[in-house]
Amino acid sequence: MKDIRESILKTDGDEKISGQAKYVADIRMANMQHAITKRSTIACGEIKNISYPELPEGYFIVDHRDVPGLNVVKIIFDDMPVFTEKAITYLHEPILLVVGPNKEKVKEIVNNIQIEYIEKEATFEWKNSAVQYHFDKGLGKSIFENADKIIEYDYETGYQEQAYIEPQGFIGYLEGKDKVTLIGSIQCPYYVKNAVIQVLNATEENVRVIQPSVGGAFGGKEEFPSLMACQLACAVKKVKKPIQLIYEREEDMLVTTKRHPARIRFSAALNKEREILGFKIYCAIDAGANIGLSGVVLSRALIAGTGAYTIDNLDCSGDVFITNTVPNGAFRGFGAPQMYFAVEMFMEHIALDLGIDSLAFRRKYLAKQNDLTSTSGTFRDPIIMNEMIEKGMEISDYKKKRIEYSKEKSTKGIGMSFFFHGCGFTGSGEATHIKAKVRLKKDKDNTVYILVAAVDMGQGIRTTLRKVVAQILEIPIDNVIFDFPDTDKVPDSGPTVASRTMMIVGGLIGRAAKEMKKRWTETEFIVEKIYEQPEYIKYNDETFRGDAYPAYSWGVNIVEVDVNPVTYQPKILNTWSVYDIGKSIDDRIVLGQADGGLTQGIAYGYLEVMNHVKGVIKQKNMTDYIIPTAMDTGNMETVIYENPYAFGPYGAKGVGELTLVGGAPAVVYAIEQAINKRIHKIPATPEYILEMMNDGKNRL
Amino acid sequence: MVKQILPKNLSEVLELISKEKYRFCAGGTDMLIQNHNLKTLPIDFKDNIIYTFNLEELKGITEDEDFITIGASESLESILENKITPQILKDTILQMASPAIRHSGTIGGNIGNASPAGDLLVPLYLLNAIVQLQSLKGIRSVLLSDFITHVRRIDLRDDEIITKIIISKINFDKHQFVKVGPRLSDAISKLSFLGAVSFHEDKVIDLRFSFGAVNITVVRRPEIEAQYIYKTKEELKNSVDELLEKYSEYIRPIDDQRSNKEYRKTVALNLLRNFIEEL
Structure with a gap:
């Protein structure tokens, strides 16, 4: 058998080089509406008054009043509103969406919405601490009492922008009466799904998230897309038509998350x-x-x-x-x-x-x-x-x-x-927080489906996961299918982050494949695996110990x-x-x-x-x-x-x-x-x- | 709605602009960016537009004994590849933008855009380029350094179009173009420098410097250059501090998102010093 490290053609190579790969902005739907975000022009203050131009028929304003559930984006610390109600905390903070059939008209409406602010003095110095951590190892700082010499220096790092090729974007639509489906340029389908459930106050069945081709992410599409998805989900609920929300490059660079200075x-x-x-x-x-x-x-x-x-x-x-x-x-x-x-x-x-x-x-x-x-x-x-x-x-x-x-x-x-x-989430995060679940499905015709929520954003997981399965099962790689994740079809194997996908998700898939191999004579079945922390790994998140x-x-x-x-x-x-x-x-x-x-x-x-x-x-x-x-x-x-x-x-x-x-x-x-x-x-x-x-x- | 015209020939253009105000779009590498719109929406031109890329009258690179004439719509790439083109221009074009931009961007466009960071302007100032303008009233020739009046402002009447750029055929014993960009290709200059010199029997007979992106337009000071004609190479080298001091007054860059004043000024003068010291 070949060493698995020997390279094969990348699964997405042909479709990307030939231009056939479909990114979210390539998707056109019948009756598709366009959404553009109206943003704050000050960095700190309050909205005093908003005056709207007359809206032609079929055009909508979507703001905090249209959030059926909690007006907060579920991230890790939930302090980001979907739409601000009043307080402005940074320049270009999203206030509302304008939605309508003609993008030029939508743009005009956005430009004609007048917002009056009560401006407050903004804080740019680092003085408001929101999180403090401290931990020791060994004797901690008391060792400094024994020091013969102390050397001390300061270091400083700046912003870094992910600069993915494809700016952020989503298209959302209703399936049936109540179900909101979102297709987006994302790293973490279930982060988006869970955030939208909370905002819509919806049931699990009524939110579906699908990943198309993703043109790079670098972490920039880990948590930020949840904000866009929540806004768009509220708009879809209100307008009841397919809506596209795609950022321009400049908009993306001004408003999306960056590396912390x-x-x-x-x-x-x-x-x-x-x-x-x-x-x-x-x-x-x-x-x-x-x-x-x-x-x-x-x-x-x-x-x-x-x-x-x-x-x-x-x-x-x-x-x-x-x-x-x-x-x-x-x-x-x-x-x-x-x-x-x-x-x-x-x-x-x-x-x-x-x-x-x-x-x-x-x-x-x-x-x-x-x-x-x-x-x-x-x-x-x-x-x-x-x-x-x-x-x-x-x-x-x-x-x-x-x-x-x-x-x-x-x-x-x-x-x-x-x-x-x-590698993977910090501490017991994988075991207590993520609890990755994967499935491997064998078909009647011996085709094997990898069912995970891992996203190929260019890094190659669509190729390498299939390789792992094909090699373990000793079947041709063409018989292993790994479709783009769709939360209606795949379990929550966790986000595509933290250098965890091959080691954690791939590890589970590998174990599932080994089990499948043993049961290969069965005609049609599913193997499911759930992450278990190696027993010797112990960590206390509070004390930073372990x-x-x-x-x-x-x-x-x-x-x-x-x-x-x-x-x-x-x-x-x-x-x-x-x-x-x-x-x-x-x-x-x-x-x-x-x-x-x-x-x-x-x-x-x-x-x-x-x-x-x-x-x-x-x-x-x-x-x-x-x-x-x-x-x-x-x-x-x-x-x-x-x-x-x-x-x-x-x-x-x-x-x-x-x-x-x-x-x-x-x-x-x-x-x-x-x-x-x-x-x-x-x-x-x-x-x-x-x-x-x-x-x-x-x-x- | 603005008008967008794809004219058949130059006389059609001259007719149109004699009656109404238009802006020209040649390669579009600046115009399309400056007027870009939201994705999927058409370009957001604010003025009536005439596209000039297919006008035969604005094409061609020709030479006679003393001059080289370049049509305003010639792309940077075709100028680069033409054997008539002086090396000093080729050296500059090779460091400009990306292959794709060089394929579309034109010499007339680079002049019309009149950006302080327009790289091609640096050798054109040095070569005393003349811009030829045409209207129904006739042809007008203006020195490039007079034609560009300020940041993104040019001496072009509404009824005129840039048709040709004329440069004198000069060979220098040594020239050096340095583009200081934030990366090695496909970037807007933080600053640029071009030095050129010729000697006869060890005496300076021609000496020229131009600097890009350190003032509202290219800095070229013929009156300073003239002070060093007939100096020996050694004398020129010995007066490098004095030369730097003279130029210092005209190197007045700004702070912006790409660099800062101090860096631009220091490096511009470093490049001048380096050029002289390495003669």
């Missing part, structure tokens, strides 16, 4: 032997106007606080701050990219301050099997980072380049980051740059990556994640700039929000290590986020070496590099 302070207690006794870590993130899932982002950031290192004593704390800005949310990496940048730079800066070799210093603290994690859980599985680092150094000629580039005249730099990513994740993927990124001394522009020359992802289910698909993830991660570190001025996002289109092209990425080489995890299919662990989280520190290490300055903030743009050249602290 973060400010992180690290303190290290060191002994006389210049060894780390413990860390104090403080992380603040800007949630924007709603909490939403920001608390979870903060917790994942804090859990990643020690990076790939074992630090025995920790005092970790953080705040989620509410500001009058666009709400931030899920984004590939989910708190980890901010923290990895900070912890990796901090380790380097400690070594520089102590005047010792930073690579040796960092390797000394690398986590090993059976070490305690930041939350005092245990790294149970083998950690092969040393082997991976050696491999990375060998293929990149790291040692030689590192020495050569440290010469004064050199404009080049090379940097290496170490990192891991916890095993935060069932498994960890590991990685090494090496980036080589040349910083132009005249224009201060960093040019990426080469990148090398080494990943332990348990087992590759398809090498080409893994490489797709590796190349794309690292590109997005590096760009987060030096290229992608987004900021707001008094709540106004300044980079609101793809002309001004710069993401890298192939010209900007340099040569990329990736090595995949196998280190199977017992509960993943064929040993697979998470891939999606791992490939992003190490990019920023690797590129910034390289830039620091190239310019011989310390960097404490990303993105490290040419403008920031110039500032550092003028006033920054020398690296050496």
